[in-house]
Amino acid sequence: MKSTELEETNSIIQIDSEIMGGTPCFRGTRVPIQNLFDFLEADEPLSEFLDAFPTVSRKQAVSVIRIAEKSIIEMAV
Known part of the structure; x- marks a missing residue:
């Protein structure tokens, strides 16, 4: 993952042990990405x-879907 992609991911997804026990959530919310x-x-x-x-x-939401899409494509290559 390139640094710009990592920055984009970090701006959308947060993982914090104090929020939902560290479950990946949409940044600024308590909504798990899994939802x-x-x-x-x-x-x-x-x-x-x-x-x-x-x-x-x-x-x-669309950004998370795109991140997942990129990850799947990278894994397949």
């Missing part, structure tokens, strides 16, 4: 996730 993937796996639209977790911005 986004749980919604998507349940075939729920992104808009439903955003309605359920109003502290997460659309930009944050």
Whole structure:
């Protein structure tokens, strides 16, 4: 992962033992990243996730999906 990608990831995702026991969360919230993937796996639209977790911005959610996409592609290469 390039330093700019790492900075982007760190600006969106926080891992802090004081917040949700260190579970990766959307920065500035107590919403675990896993919740986004749980919604998507349940075939729920992104808009439903955003309605359920109003502290997460659309930009944050889309950025997490893009980070996951890049990680999968890098692993496959």
